[in-house]
Amino acid sequence: MRSIPTVAISSEDHKLAALLFDHLVPVHSSAAVPDEVKFQHPELAAFGKSSADEELADTMRRAKRIVQEKPESWVQKIVAEVPSEQVAGFRSSGFTDHEIAALQTFVHYVRNLYTAQIHRILTANGVRSAPLFRSVVGYETYLLPGSTEAVEISLINAPLIDTSNLEWDDILVIRRDKDFTRRLRNFRLFLNENYRGKEVGYVLDDLNKKLEEYETSCRKSGLSLTLTTLHQTLSSKSLLGSLGIAAIGVLTGNPTAGLAAGIAVEIGKLAISVRLRRLELSEGIAWSELAYLAEIVSRVEDTASRK
Numbered sequence: 046m047r048s049i050p051t052v053a054i055s056s057e058d059h060k061l062a063a064l065l066f067d068h069l070v071p072v073h074s075s076a077a078v079p080d081e082v083k084f085q086h087p088e089l090a091a092f093g094k095s096s097a098d099e100e101l102a103d104t105m106r107r108a109k110r111i112v113q114e115k116p117e118s119w120v121q122k123i124v125a126e127v128p129s130e131q132v133a134g135f136r137s138s139g140f141t142d143h144e145i146a147a148l149q150t151f152v153h154y155v156r157n158l159y160t161a162q163i164h165r166i167l168t169a170n171g172v173r174s175a176p177l178f179r180s181v182v183g184y185e186t187y188l189l190p191g192s193t194e195a196v197e198i199s200l201i202n203a204p205l206i207d208t209s210n211l212e213w214d215d216i217l218v219i220r221r222d223k224d225f226t227r228r229l230r231n232f233r234l235f236l237n238e239n240y241r242g243k244e245v246g247y248v249l250d251d252l253n254k255k256l257e258e259y260e261t262s263c264r265k266s267g268l269s270l271t272l273t274t275l276h277q278t279l280s281s282k283s284l285l286g287s288l289g290i291a292a293i294g295v296l297t298g299n300p301t302a303g304l305a306a307g308i309a310v311e312i313g314k315l316a317i318s319v320r321l322r323r324l325e326l327s328e329g330i331a332w333s334e335l336a337y338l339a340e341i342v343s344r345v346e347d348t349a350s351r352k
Contacts, residue, residue, distance in 0.1 A: 050067040050068070050173065051066050051067055051173045051174065051175060051334065052066060052067065052068045052069060052070060052084045052167060052172055052173065052174040052175075053065065053066035053068070053069040053070070053174070053175060053176070053177045054069070054070050054072065054160050054163050054164055054167075054174055054175065054176040054177070055069045055070065055071050055072060055176075055177055056072040056073070056153075056156040056157070056159075056160050056176065056177075056178065056183060057177075057178060057179040057180060057183065058177070058179045058208060058339070059071050059074070059077070059078050060208035060211055060213070060216050061177065061179070061205070061206070061208050061339060062177045063078075063082040063216050063220065064206055064208070064216060064219060064220070064226075064229055065177070065229060065230070065233045065337075066175075066177070066230075066233075067230075068082060068083065068084035069082055069083065069084060069177075070083070070084050070089065070163050070167070070174070071083070072156050072159045072160055072163070073156065073159075077213075078213075079213050079216075079217060081217060081220075082216070082217070082220065084167075084172075086166075086167070086170065086172065088166050088167075088169075088170055089163065089166060104151060104154045104155060104158075105147075105151050107154065108147045108148075108150035108151040108154060109147045111147075111150055111186075112143050112146045112147045112150060113143070115146075119146075120142055120143055120146045121142065122181070123145075123146040123149050123150065123180075123182055124142050124145050124146055124149070126149065126180050126182070127145060127149055132145060135148075149182065150182055150186070153180065153182050153183040153186055154186055156183065157183065157186055157187045160176050160187060161187070164176060173334070174334075175334035175335065175336060175337060176335075176336045176337070177336075177337045177338075177339070178336065178337065178338045178339070179338070179339055179340070179341070180338075180340075181338065181340060184276065184336060184338035184340075187336055188278060188322070188324050188335065188336055189324065189325040190323065190324065190325060191323060191324045191325025191326065192323055192325070193323065193324050193325065193326045194280075194321065194322075194323060195278055195279065195280055195321075195322045195323070195324050195326070195335060196278070196279050196280075196319065196320070196321060196322065197276055197277070197278045197279075197319070197320050197321075197322050198276070198277045198278075198279070198317065198318070198319050199274055199275065199276045199277075199317070199318040199319075199320075200235060200274065200275040200277075200315055200316075200317055201274050201309075201315060201316040201317070201318060201342075202272050202274075202314060202315055202316065202342065203232075203272070203273050203274065203275040203315060203339075204259075204260060204263075204270040204271075204272060204273075204314075205270060205271055205272075205273045205275065205339055206229075206263060206268050206269075206270060206271075207268075207269045207270060207271040210269070211268075219266065222266075224262075225262045225266065228255075228258050228259045228262050229259065229262075231255050231258070231259065232255060232256070232259040233275075233277075233337075235252065235255060235256075235275075235277075238251070245296060248296060249296070249312065249313075252312050252313075253312065253313045256312075256313060256314070256315065271341055271342075271343065272341075272342040272343045273339045273340055273341055273342055274338075274340045274342055275337070275338070275339050275340075276336075276337065276338040276340065277334070277337055278322065278324075278334075278335045278336045278337070278338075279334055279335060280326075280335060296310045296312075
């Protein structure tokens with residue numbers, strides 16, 4: 046997998062997508078993204094030119110219904126994802142937090158319509174792609190419950206590069222450092238390695254080596270990190286028997302026990318959780334990488350403090 050270029054379909058943090066993936070297709074705000082990192086394909090030229098107005102009213106009703114059914118803690122989590130100045134503006138205009146959450150959910154649904162459309166176009170043209178999310182609501186409303194088997198691997202306390210203070214010029218400099226970008230890709234594909242037949246010590250050493258190489262590169266580049274839970278959802282038919290499950294199987298002594306309920310293994314600073322999910326997936330999506338979520342756990346952590 047590592048030798049095959051992968052395109053991020055980015056609906057939120059375009060800079061993070063540019064760091065973790067070979068190229069990206071921005072779902073919105075395309076003009077702000079340098080051409081150097083955009084994935085160009087003739088099939089995408091017509092994308093977005095047709096109107097989705099007929100779907101918007103139904104989508105807004107659906108968003109309102111979801112917010113009404115969710116607990117107050119969920120509503121506040123969604124409101125917290127909205128920039129504080131926008132929240133203040135909404136509240137001064139008389140919007141309630143439930144209405145703000147409904148608007149935010151609506152935005153994610155609309156973006157997800159385009160994300161799914163782009164995903165299908167790229168897959169149909171033999172391009173490996175994966176949507177990248179930063180918010181839980183965007184990720185969860187993209188991966189809807191269904192009957193198709195999938196596996197979600199979560200890296201807990203994963204140190205990702207914080208992009209909030211990086212300019213596009215900084216991103217382009219990092220991308221041109223091929224050794225650094227290789228370590229970034231390796232970190233994204235943390236468990237995508239065939240460890241079948243390997244000893245526990247070998248797997249632990251290899252995973253910790255990947256983490257150390259990545260963090261050392263960040264420190265040398267003067268980059269700040271933010272702790273996240275990095276969720277990677279993959280098609281189990283391509284995952285089982287070769288990739289992350291093999292690593293978890295080595296570490297736990299059983300490759301399949303507890304998968305449906307979810308199992309967790311500590312790897313140095315990280316904890317890795319694996320669980321089985323059943324999703325509604327488009328038949329046109331053939332690749333194993335279905336979606337990523339980089340969920341912020343805590344704000345910027347200075348790399349100097351990790352030495």
